[in-house]
Amino acid sequence: MSSPKSLFQQPASSFLSRDEAKTLTDRILGFSKADETRVSIRSGWAGNTRYAGGQVTTSGDTSNTTVNIQCTVGKKRASATTNVLDDESLRRTADLAVRLARLSPDDPELMPELGPQTYANISNYFENTANLSPEQRAAAAKKSIETAEGVWKGANASGALFMAGFLDAEAGATIVANNKGLFAYHRSSSVRLSNTARTPDGTGSGWAGSNARDWSLIDPAFLGRRASTKAVSSRNPVAVEPGLYTVVLEPEAASQLIGQVSGALNARSAEEGRNAFSQRGANGGTKLGLKVFDERVTFYSDPADPNILGDPFDAEGFPQGRNVWIENGLLKQLQYDRFWAQKKGVQANSGGGGGRGGGGGGRGGNVRMMPGTKSLEQLIAECERGILCTHFFYTNVLDPRSMMLTGITRDGTFLIEKGKVTKPVKNFRFNQSIVQMLNSIEEIGKSDGASPAPPMRVKDFNFASLSDAV
Amino acid sequence: MAPTRRDFVKASTLAAAATIAGPQLLKADKPRVIARSTEIYADDLVLEALSAAKDAGAQYADARIGRYRRQSLNTREHQITGVSDAESYGIGIRTLVDGSWGFAATANMTKDSVVKCARNAVRLSRAAKSTQRRPVELAPTTPVKGTWITPIKRDPIDVPIEEKVALLFATNEAALKVPSIRFCTSGLQLLREVKTLGTTEGTLITQTFIRSEASFSVTAAGNGTTESYSEELPPRSQGWEYIEELNLPGHAAEWAQVAVEKLTAKTVEPGRFDLILQPTNLWLTIHESIGHPTELDRAMGFEANFAGTSFVNPPEKMINKLQYGKPLMNIQGDRTQDHSVGLCAWDDEGVPADKWLIIEKGIFKEYQTTREQASWVAPLTGTKHSHGCSYADSWDSVQFQRMPNVSLLPAEKDISLNDIVSATDRGIMIRNRGSWSIDHQRYNFSFSGQAFYEIKGGKVGGMLKDVAYQAVTPVFWNSMDMIGGKSSYWMGGTFSDGKGEPSQSNSISHGCPPARFRDVNIINTGRNV
Numbered sequence: 001m002s003s004p005k006s007l008f009q010q011p012a013s014s015f016l017s018r019d020e021a022k023t024l025t026d027r028i029l030g031f032s033k034a035d036e037t038r039v040s041i042r043s044g045w046a047g048n049t050r051y052a053g054g055q056v057t058t059s060g061d062t063s064n065t066t067v068n069i070q071c072t073v074g075k076k077r078a079s080a081t082t083n084v085l086d087d088e089s090l091r092r093t094a095d096l097a098v099r100l101a102r103l104s105p106d107d108p109e110l111m112p113e114l115g116p117q118t119y120a121n122i123s124n125y126f127e128n129t130a131n132l133s134p135e136q137r138a139a140a141a142k143k144s145i146e147t148a149e150g151v152w153k154g155a156n157a158s159g160a161l162f163m164a165g166f167l168d169a170e171a172g173a174t175i176v177a178n179n180k181g182l183f184a185y186h187r188s189s190s191v192r193l194s195n196t197a198r199t200p201d202g203t204g205s206g207w208a209g210s211n212a213r214d215w216s217l218i219d220p221a222f223l224g225r226r227a228s229t230k231a232v233s234s235r236n237p238v239a240v241e242p243g244l245y246t247v248v249l250e251p252e253a254a255s256q257l258i259g260q261v262s263g264a265l266n267a268r269s270a271e272e273g274r275n276a277f278s279q280r281g282a283n284g285g286t287k288l289g290l291k292v293f294d295e296r297v298t299f300y301s302d303p304a305d306p307n308i309l310g311d312p313f314d315a316e317g318f319p320q321g322r323n324v325w326i327e328n329g330l331l332k333q334l335q336y337d338r339f340w341a342q343k344k345g346v347q348a349n350s351g352g353g354g355g356r357g358g359g360g361g362g363r364g365g366n367v368r369m370m371p372g373t374k375s376l377e378q379l380i381a382e383c384e385r386g387i388l389c390t391h392f393f394y395t396n397v398l399d400p401r402s403m404m405l406t407g408i409t410r411d412g413t414f415l416i417e418k419g420k421v422t423k424p425v426k427n428f429r430f431n432q433s434i435v436q437m438l439n440s441i442e443e444i445g446k447s448d449g450a451s452p453a454p455p456m457r458v459k460d461f462n463f464a465s466l467s468d469a470v
Numbered sequence: 471m472a473p474t475r476r477d478f479v480k481a482s483t484l485a486a487a488a489t490i491a492g493p494q495l496l497k498a499d500k501p502r503v504i505a506r507s508t509e510i511y512a513d514d515l516v517l518e519a520l521s522a523a524k525d526a527g528a529q530y531a532d533a534r535i536g537r538y539r540r541q542s543l544n545t546r547e548h549q550i551t552g553v554s555d556a557e558s559y560g561i562g563i564r565t566l567v568d569g570s571w572g573f574a575a576t577a578n579m580t581k582d583s584v585v586k587c588a589r590n591a592v593r594l595s596r597a598a599k600s601t602q603r604r605p606v607e608l609a610p611t612t613p614v615k616g617t618w619i620t621p622i623k624r625d626p627i628d629v630p631i632e633e634k635v636a637l638l639f640a641t642n643e644a645a646l647k648v649p650s651i652r653f654c655t656s657g658l659q660l661l662r663e664v665k666t667l668g669t670t671e672g673t674l675i676t677q678t679f680i681r682s683e684a685s686f687s688v689t690a691a692g693n694g695t696t697e698s699y700s701e702e703l704p705p706r707s708q709g710w711e712y713i714e715e716l717n718l719p720g721h722a723a724e725w726a727q728v729a730v731e732k733l734t735a736k737t738v739e740p741g742r743f744d745l746i747l748q749p750t751n752l753w754l755t756i757h758e759s760i761g762h763p764t765e766l767d768r769a770m771g772f773e774a775n776f777a778g779t780s781f782v783n784p785p786e787k788m789i790n791k792l793q794y795g796k797p798l799m800n801i802q803g804d805r806t807q808d809h810s811v812g813l814c815a816w817d818d819e820g821v822p823a824d825k826w827l828i829i830e831k832g833i834f835k836e837y838q839t840t841r842e843q844a845s846w847v848a849p850l851t852g853t854k855h856s857h858g859c860s861y862a863d864s865w866d867s868v869q870f871q872r873m874p875n876v877s878l879l880p881a882e883k884d885i886s887l888n889d890i891v892s893a894t895d896r897g898i899m900i901r902n903r904g905s906w907s908i909d910h911q912r913y914n915f916s917f918s919g920q921a922f923y924e925i926k927g928g929k930v931g932g933m934l935k936d937v938a939y940q941a942v943t944p945v946f947w948n949s950m951d952m953i954g955g956k957s958s959y960w961m962g963g964t965f966s967d968g969k970g971e972p973s974q975s976n977s978i979s980h981g982c983p984p985a986r987f988r989d990v991n992i993i994n995t996g997r998n999v
Contacts, residue, residue: 049598050971052772056598060573061590062866064560081556083577093557100553103631134572134597142601164774166971196775202783205774393778393910408909427909468942469778469909 015172016043016065018185024067024085025177031087031094034071034101036113037179040315041067044172045130049137052164054145056138071097072113075106109339113178119319122186124309126214129189130171137167140193144224148197151228159200161228167193169215176317184317188309191215195223196411197231198470204424205470206230207390207411209252210450213309217449230390230412237424239466240415246386246442247461248379248416251451253389253409254369258453260403260434261299262367265325267334267344276403276435277331287331293438295329298370307449310366320350325367371454372444379445379457381419386457387428388414388421403434408467427470428463437461512676515584516668519563522588524670528565528595530608531588532669534818535561535579536865539627544657545638547646551655553631560865563588567595569605575866609844609856611821613672618815620680622709626660629710634658637718644722645688650730652696653689656718658682659705659965665818673820681705681811681977682712683965686722690729697732697935699920701725702750702902704962705977707813728921735933738922740994744897745939745987746890751919752878753962753980754903759943760794760801761876761980763912764828765859765969766837766847772871776971778910781943782834789850792834795947800879801829803838805858810875810979811963818869821858828876832948840871863974870970877961877981884955887984893952894986897925898937903962905938905995916940918995936994946987954983 016024025039043065050058070079071094078100082093145163152161171189176182194209208226212218249257264270270277270286277292279285302322303310313319316338324332333349341348380388390412398404409427416422437458445455516533523531537559544552560577561584572594576587638656645654663679683705689698701721706712747755762768763780769788771779782788794801805812805823814823819841827835836851837843840860848854862869891899904918918938924931941949963979 046972048972051601052774053603053770055601055603056570057772058571058573058868058870059594059598060575060866060868061594062562062575064575064577064866066558078553081554082558084557084559089557096555100555100631103635104550104553105548134594135600138597138600145601162771162774164771166775168972194775198771198774198779207775394907396905396907406907408907410910429907467909467914469911469913 014063015045015187016041016175021173021175021185022183025175025183027087028067028069028090028094029177029179031091032069032071032098032179034073034098036072037094038070038113038316039067039175039177040070041065041175042172043175044170046168046170047132047134047137048166048168049134049141050166051141051145054149054163056141059134059137061134067093069094069097071101072110073098073101075108075110076101076104077107077110078104111338111342113180114182114317116181117184117313117317117319119184119312120304120321122304122309122312124189124213124311125171125187126189129169129191129213129215132169132191132215137169140167140220141165143220144193144195147221147224148195148228151225151232155232157199157232161231162198162200163195163224165193165195167191174311176313176315178317182317184313186311186313188311189213191218193218193220193223195227197227199231199235201235203237203470204231204235205411206232206234210448212450233421234412234414234424237413237426237470240425242428242463242465244460244462246383246457246459248376248383248386248388248457249455250376250388250390251448251453251455252391254453254456255451256392256395256407257405257434257437258369260397260405261326261438264403265335265367267336268340270334275400277334278401286334288334290331291329292331292435293326293329294441296372296441296444297326297329297438298324299326299367300324300370301366301368303366305368307447308366308368314350318348318350320366323349367452369453371447374443374445376445376455379443379455380416380421382443383416383419383457386416387425387461387463388416398431402436404431405434406431408469427467429465429467430462431464432462512666513668513674515561515579515581516666516674518581519561519584519588520668520670522585523563523565523592526589526592528567528592528670530566530670531563531591532667532819533561533563533588534862534865534869535666537664538864539662541627541660542658543631543634543638544655545635545642546655547642547653548639550635558864561587562862562865562868563591564868565591565595566606566608567592568599569607570595570598570602571606572596572598573868606842607845608841609854611819611841611856613669614816614820614822615674616815617676619678620707620813622680622711624710625662625680626682626710626713627662637713641686641718641722644719645726648723648726648730650690650692650733651688651726652691654726655685655687657685658713659685667816667818667820669820675816675820677815679707679814680709681707681965682709684713684716684718686718686725688726688729690726690733692730693733695733697729699725699729699732700902702920702962704979705811705965706809707811708809731933732921732935735922735935738898738934738937738992738994740992742989743992744894744925745990746894746897746899746925746984747987748887748899748901748984749958749960749982750902750962751900751917752982752985754906755917756801756876756878756980756982757967757978758906758908759912759915759946760828761873761978763943764834764837765871765873766839766843767871769837770846773969777969778912781911781913785837785847785850788834789847790833790835792944793832793948794829794834794944795832795950797831798881798953799829799832799947799950800827802826802877802879803828803857803874804877805874807875807877807979807981810961811965811977812875812979817858817860818862819856819860821856821860824858824874826857838871838873843871861976863976867972867974872969872976873967873978875979875981878953878983878985880956880959880983881953882955884957885953886958887954890952890954890984890986891925891930892928894925895927897986898934898992899923899925899930900937913943914940915943938993938995939990940993941990946990949988949990950985951988952986954985958983
């Protein structure tokens with residue numbers, strides 16, 4: 001069944017329009033008796049389809065609008081949240097926030113709410129994602145499943161390949177408004193699809209996944225084929241002695257590790273001696289201006305970058321722009337929230353590591369590592385002996401000061417010999433410093449367009465023990 | 471047109487002569503906690519949803535309205551570091567059309583919106599049908615009507631925030647008085663959830679859940695180092711009276727003292743030791759190495775793309791065959807246990823709370839199941855009904871198989887922790903949970919703790935540090951040769967067990983006595999870091 005469309009019609013995934021959001025935030029601001037009030041709203045739709053055993057197992061469409069009211073009384077600040085949008089509930093929530101604020105001690109780091117701001121015009125909302133129907137999602141699942149099963153049949157193997165996966169789309173608006181005249185509205189969409197293929201003998205498993213703002217960039221057949229190909233070739237893995245290996249990290253594996261870098265960009269944490277960009281032994285000193293990584297390593301954030309397409313403002317409505325954090329291995333700048341910037345006499349910036357953002361801002365999700373030019377296949381072809389990693393499981397920080405992580409390889413771990421993937425190997429637990437890893441780079445590869453990190457080949461990666469899990 | 475509540479009650483009474491009033495847990499004499507909307511309104515919306523789903527072609531549907539109020543308060547020394555108070559309200563509708571599930575949820579609680587939402591759920595069912603290979607079959611359950619509320623004395627959400635802050639500050643103050651204590655954090659997590667579930671089979675129930683949890687952690691400095699200690703304060707299905715019973719200010723100094731003692735603990739020599747695990751440590755090991763691998767959906771691969779699968783697979787080779795441990799090992803799944811956070815009268819499919827043995831005398835017997843899953847293993851177990859493990863963490867989450875309380879039953883004889891220590895010549899005793907890591911098939915694991923004690927010649931010796939035990943699940947459980955009796959039994963638990971895509975959080979408790987494990991591999995974590 002189809003219905004006529006017009007420019008003014010809300011999509012199937014309905015959420016607050018700019019006008020509706022303005023009306024709602026004005027209403028809430030009117031209820032607040034605080035000195036300063038900030039209203040943050042997420043209004044959106046999410047549609048998911050989950051599958052296992054080759055069929056859809058659960059799927060869901062949900063819509064919701066959640067309002068957070070943050071109140072400041074003198075130097076005290078607190079917030080409360082609700083999704084019940086009648087006047088009584090909103091008034092109760094605003095009153096509760098004021099009451100909680102009054103109870104709180106003075107916040108010596110409190111910054112006043114921002115006045116009106118100007119934001120970059122970033123388009124990361126795609127109708128085809130926002131309107132991704134249950135039928136389209138089921139068809140995509142089927143495409144992944146059938147393509148994967150085709151690979152399995154082609155391998156002339158017995159039994160049935162087990163396919164599981166997840167498709168998750170969302171679209172909605174993020175709104176920040178306050179009683180100083182700031183009103184920020186931005187709509188965005190995102191979608192991700194991942195597949196895991198397991199062989200019937202239980203010895204092989206393969207994973208492939210991707211994410212985008214725009215549904216047309218996701219290829220379910222490709223992701224089914226890739227997961228299945230990995231499952232087929234990972235059967236009957238052999239045990240290889242743990243130790244130091246050259247590794248080729250696929251984009252997903254590399255991205256799971258480099259997230260640590262974005263967290264360490266927080267200026268305050270670095271100046272307080274708590275992270276990898278702190279100078280050891282020097283009180284308040286950081287490694288700003290020093291070489292921290294291999295000279296081919298550059299980290300930047302830019303919501304307008306077509307490969308990032310982030311939001312133009314942060315949680316307090318502060319505009320986000322382009323920032324180069326690490327350039328050719330040198331630590332160029334750290335991320336200062338408004339309070340810390342004022343204290344240190346520098347300009348506040350945003351978009352780097354997770355900072356307080358002067359009261360709740362600072363997102364770390366937009367930091368990206370600059371890619372190289374070689375393909376993943378070339379990284380493998382130029383490897384004399386190493387381990388190819390698809391992705392990791394249970395990755396946990398052991399020591400933030402050296403960015404030391406632990407985790408387990410999963411769903412496709414292979415031995416590379418003389419430039420060729422020769423055999424599947426049993427999964428490993430690793431204990432690895434990311435600082436050391438980004439100083440041990442052999443090659444940085446081409447971006448896959450979706451992951452924050454490109455594939456890379458690094459030497460002396462520390463596998464500590466074996467895991468029997470497949 | 472949708473039927474009225476009266477029509478529905480009349481029709482379902484006629485149709486379901488066997489309707490029961492509810493399990494023995496029903497507390498009819500307790501006051502009802504109904505958030506702002508009246509219960510009749512919730513019932514009416516549920517009935518509208520069910521009617522709309524049937525009209526749209528669903529052979530089965532359930533509708534679940536949830537109103538959640540979550541409050542958390544965190545402090546550090548003399549400051550509040552975070553206060554959050556969140557309310558969430560909405561309806562989730564699940565439909566079965568020709569054996570395929572659909573689900574839709576909305577926070578817009580008008581009749582028109584709910585009807586639209588029900589139709590959308592049916593549309594999702596039809597879309598899923600296009601991929602169907604095995605239709606869903608629901609195990610039978612008797613429709614139920616009733617209400618239930620967590621037995622409490624004082625609703626923790628209603629306790630004034632001032633009283634909560636005062637309690638935490640008094641706790642921190644007491645800890646900071648202990649010499650060498652530098653930092654102290656404490657917190658409260660409180661929940662009130664009112665949930666109404668109706669099904670097209672005639673079930674119509676409202677349950678009110680109250681859960682409370684406190685947290686406490688201290689850091690001591692001295693001897694050229696710092697050491698932290700977190701007390702294991704489990705969440706409970708109880709009201710504010712539980713928080714008061716914990717007597718945080720009264721115990722804070724004693725807990726702080728453990729951190730101080732850790733400053734002079736000697737680093738462990740790695741090797742093989744007999745291990746005595748106190749219940750405050752063992753509950754998490756039960757959760758990870760027994761709770762998760764005996765989830766039937768994991769075993770069947772439903773979590774393969776996310777949390778992983780299970781080594782307890784395939785069912786035909788495991789049920790009545792897998793020797794998980796020695797005959798002294800009995801593991802019970804149980805959603806009827808008093809004060810446990812998995813406690814309910816009915817699950818999110820209206821199945822009465824169940825209690826059964828997952829492992830009996832060391833042999834694996836039964837998985838955790840929902841109505842959809844029961845038939846998958848019924849020929850092997852003879853159990854045709856669901857074990858009542860269906861749960862959704864919010865009105866906008868679809869219900870699926872989640873862990874009930876999974877507990878190690880105590881020994882018949884009243885053996886104490888002291889008896890176990892006395893019987894152990896060379897070992898290590900571990901208190902509270904530390905870091906943990908387990909692989910995606912729940913086979914190889916590594917667990918640490920908060921405080922470690924050397925056991926020598928049947929006596930507790932000095933304190934150790936940098937201890938973790940690493941083992942393979944069945945080998946580990948088969949090495950358990952001594953467990954405590956009823957009086958040594960204690961229940962731990964968590965509010966935040968993650969599973970599923972989109973990820974959902976489940977609350978569960980795990981009870982156990984202290985237990986001894988022979989010849990376990992101990993590593994020194996200090997060297998690894």
